[in-house]
Amino acid sequence: MINVLVLMGGLSEEREVSLRSGLGVYDALKKVGYQARTLDLNRDNLDRIKEMNPDIIFIALHGKYGEDGTVQGYLDILGIPYTGSGVETSAICMNKGTTKKILCYEGIPTADFVIINKAEYLQNQQQNSLQIVEKLGLPLVVKAATQGSSIGVYIVKNQSELDSAIEAAFAYDREVVIEKFIDGPQLTVSIIGNEDPLVLPIIEITAANDFYDYESKYTPGMCEHLIPARISTSVEKQVIEISKKVYTSFKCQGYARIDFMIDKDDKPYVLEINTIPGMTAMSLVPDAARAAGISYEQLVDRVVCLAMQK
Ligand SMILES: Nc1ncnc2c1ncn2[C@@H]1O[C@H](COP(=O)(O)OP(=O)(O)O)[C@@H](O)[C@H]1O
Ligand SMILES: [Mg+2]
CATH class of the missing domain: 3.30.1490.20 (ATP-grasp fold, A domain)
Structure with a gap:
């Protein structure tokens, strides 16, 4: 039986969200038939990772010391395979400014x-x-x-x-x-895969607040995920093409979610790349997967399998 350790919680502002993502992943792993355990990572228990001796690690951490390449680097040194992108991609995508500089170099539209x-x-x-x-x-x-x-x-x-x-x-x-500020609808694109990424159905997000703020993201009923998104075929095509280009040029692995704004002239702009997208029951990637006929459990299983193939 494959032994998976879910890293969750952690030290960032997004700790609570990470705990929810991690527990969801843990339940799914057990249902699929993995031997699963969790570890709420902090400064004093890094050694536990090695002691627990997992075959593979599912990183369900968000933000600093989790999504930013630091944990990925630690696991690289230990030689334990893990889900999602590697050190370089994680560190780059954690910084929205650095991300935008590279988007510009690649000719990918992002707001001035x-x-x-x-x-x-x-x-x-x-x-x-x-x-x-x-x-x-x-x-x-x-x-x-x-x-x-x-x-x-x-x-x-x-x-x-x-x-x-x-x-x-x-x-x-x-x-x-x-x-x-880009005044127009907001889209998000979920992608799974390594070299040959699969783009899942585009989601349009509508928020009750001024914008898609923390409250909208995590309070039931404060936002809507519309699938299919209310966009033209031409916008859809452009957004899919851009998403694939972003995924490959940033060398994303496993899965990622790319946020977009569309302006009044139907021009898409990339906001940011999430290398460890939320995996809570309310999260976007699980919704997009479901719309593609992939259950939450199947999604988690695929992310683990993609990590083992790296
Ligand atoms: N240039 C922009 N124009 C309009 N709204 C934006 C813009 N940038 C961000 N937002 C709003 O703020 C939210 C959070 O911004 P984002 O760059 O995705 O950061 P994060 O999700 O990491 O906090 C977006 O989902 C969107 O609602
Ligand atoms: Mg975002």
Whole structure:
């Protein structure tokens, strides 16, 4: 019997979500017939991983010290195979600014942006803030570069809101990404596979709040996942093509979820790549899989099998 250890919980702001993802995965693994255990990872129990001696690890951690390549690097050193992307991809995708730089290099559309650094920015706060609006206009979206679950994300409509949003985002991160607000529907694309990725049905997300914030993401009834998305065949085709290109150029493995905004002229923009997408009962990837006829258990099984094939 294959012995799978689910790493969950962890140290990031997304700890609670990770615990929910991890328990879902653990239940599914047992149903499929794996021998499954869980470990709520913290600074003091890293040694437990080696002691538990699993055949493979399912990383159900989100955010820092889980989705950012650090745990992946530790497991590489131990020689234990794990689900999802490797160190390099994880680290790159954890930073929304770095991700956007690479998207630009690859010619993949992403909203116009600037990246600001706390120490430099604060030296000349007022002028820097004015310059951002001059360059990008309003409204804008301010994001801590390395958070997830919409933590540290703010939509701003004027200069004074921009200043307080930047300050709030700097509380999470020394690096902040500021990008043009794209006014239009939001899509997300789930992909599974290694070299030959399978694009699952596109989901359109509608949120009761201003945007798809933390509350919308994790409170039942606060958002809707529409499958099929209400988009034209042409947008659908473009989004699928872009998603495949993102997945391969960022060298994603196992599974990932790519977030998009579509503007009024039907132009798609990539927001970010989630290398360990949520696996809670309410999460997007399990929904997309279900729409493709893949049950939650089958999805978990496939992600594990893809990890063993690496
Ligand atoms: N440029 C943008 N235009 C409009 N809405 C945005 C933009 N960037 C982010 N958002 C909103 O904020 C949410 C979170 O942003 P995202 O970049 O996906 O970060 P994360 O999900 O990691 O917190 C998105 O799901 C979307 O609702
Ligand atoms: Mg997102």
